Amino acid sequence: MTDIVIGNGWILTPDGLVRGEVAIEDGIITNIGEKISANRVIDARNGIVMPGLVNAHTHLGMTLLRGYADDVPLERWLNEYIWPVEAKLDEIDVYAGTLLGCLEMIRSGTTTFADMYIRMDGAARAVETSGLRASLSYGMIGDESRAERELKTGKEFVKKWNNAANGRITTMYGPHAPNTCSPEFLTRVRECSDRDGVSIHIHLAETEAEINEMKSKHGMCSVRLLDKIGFLGPDVLAAHCVWLSPEDIKILKKNDVKVAHNPTSNMKLGSGIAPVPELLKGGIVVALGTDGCASNNDLDMFEEMRMATLLHKVHKLDPTVISAREALEMATINGARALGIDAGVIAVGKKADIIIVDTNKPHLTPKHDLISHLVYCAKGSDVSTSIVDGKILMENYELTMLDEMKIMADAEKVARDLISRVA
Ligand SMILES: [Zn+2]
Structure with missing residues (x-):
């Protein structure tokens, strides 16, 4: 029946x-x-x-930092506000923040999301409780001193949670970004991903500073370096992709990389405008994400669709770029394709x-x-x-499943405790 x-x-x-x-x-x-x-x-x-809408790039634990640090330059935003708080975050905090994010998503029509963060057992437990579908990754910083420990945590997370919650939870490897992970580390991540058959979620070409750093360190931009070391492939979900050359777009297409566009976050952090009309014209799968709540500051994917159309219309001085139908596809079928989900x-x-x-x-x-x-x-x-x-x-x-008032009260308390531990 x-x-x-x-x-x-x-x-x-x-x-x-x-x-x-x-x-x-x-x-x-x-x-x-x-x-x-x-x-x-x-x-x-x-x-x-x-x-249901697919949020292809977010950090739900960051809902605890909604409105905590706004209108400051990116470097100060990270160094003075975000990273000191994240250093104090524990699994209970991430559970409370992620569950609050799940609640907001259920209320606003998102049924699936791709999340990269820390203390991910807390995030996975929240997804299990919420009934949502998610592809989760532990965000690894792959510099020399931390590489071994980070990869171990990433591997353990994949092993523990892949296909959990009746298959609603899948996992990815989450090397944070090309400029926070060494090429050797990224090569090892690629090997783990191939061996375990799970995808990779990474921030890519988000800021001009990242591209400049990569050029001075490695003599080439992020996309070229990742291509050179054999990191790219159809199982790579690359968030942002703001600073791309026409050559980079060809490389992404050649490797069938999936892109998560985050227009609100790019605007709010002053990162730049991703070449989305060019990516779509080049036949690349472009999905949509909100990014974390400290850089958006909500998880409303309807708003994100609107931003995705309006930003490119004003940038190109052309009302025909990114139609409503294209924005809808980005937030639904393209998101599902980017996460490898049959929905x-x-x-x-x-x-x-x-x-x-x-x-x-x-x-x-x-x-x-x-x-x-x-x-x-x-x-x-x-x-x-x-x-x-x-x-x-x-x-x-x-x-039907969640106690809304309790989740909000818990998140409020956990967020206040967290900030008091940092101060
Ligand atoms: Zn992000």
């Missing part, structure tokens, strides 16, 4: 919006269109039934990671073009229902 049927809504399919029903059984979409009886019926009247689209056989956007709102009226509305008008708070792996995490704005 079918577990769940979602009826009465507009279904967002690869062919556009259609009327009908979506059936779910054992966590998989089993039927679209026909009337089917089921154990549970969800009424999606006035709603858009669409794939991101409402189609038979795909994982049942589905959200319902409530269109019965003034800012979503009149309904000339609902796909345009999803990108240019909708907010995370318009999401009424969230389903992950065929399980209902929120229905008609009511959370």
Whole structure:
């Protein structure tokens, strides 16, 4: 018997919006269109039934630092605020911060995310509790003094958590960035990744300072160095990719690297504007991420889609670049492809990671073009229902699994304690 049927809504399919029903059984979409009886019926009247959003780059533990350090230069931001706090973070803090992030994601329509951070057992336990899907990586700093210990922690994390929580948790290796890891370290990470069959999540070409550092240390930019040592491949998820030459774009395409674009973070930290129209034109899979909450400062992927379209339109002085449909693809199917997950689209056989956007709102009226509305008008708070792996995490704005008030109170307390330990 079918577990769940979602009826009465507009279904967002690869062919556009259609009327009908979506059936779910054992966590998989089993039927679209026909009337089917089921154990549970969800009424999606006035709603858009669409794939859950995929946040392809974030650091959920950093939700504890939301609003803690804003409007300061990047170096000071890291040295005086972020790193001193992160040095004091323990697993309990990361659990509380990640669970708060998961709560915000469920409320705002994200069903899957890629996270890189520290004290990752805490993050994995939070994902397990939340019901969300995630690809998690321990962020490794691979300089000479720490390389051995960092790689050991990374390997242990992969071993412990890959395919945990009924397969909702997958893992990646997370070398932090080309300028915080030596080429020898990155080569070893590539070997581990090949051996264990797990992907790699890395920050790449985020700032001009990184490129200058790489050129003075290694005589070439980040992308060229990674290509030279055989690090790049279709299993690499590269966050940011702001400072790329046309040659770099060809190298990324040649290696089928997946890119996570983080427009809000790039704007807020003054990092620059990634050449996303060029990446898309070059046939590269570009997904979307919010980055951590200290550089955004929220996890609303609807807002991120809007930023991704607007930033490039104003940069190119061209309203036709990055259409609403392209932004939607970046936040759904491209995200799923970047994380290697068989979801991101409402189609038979795909994982049942589905959200319902409530269109019965003034800012979503009149309904000339609902796909345009999803990108240019909708907010995370318009999401009424969230389903992950065929399980209902929120229905008609009511959370089914998490105690919202307790999670917020715990995060508030943990964040205050953390800051007091640093001061
Ligand atoms: Zn990041």
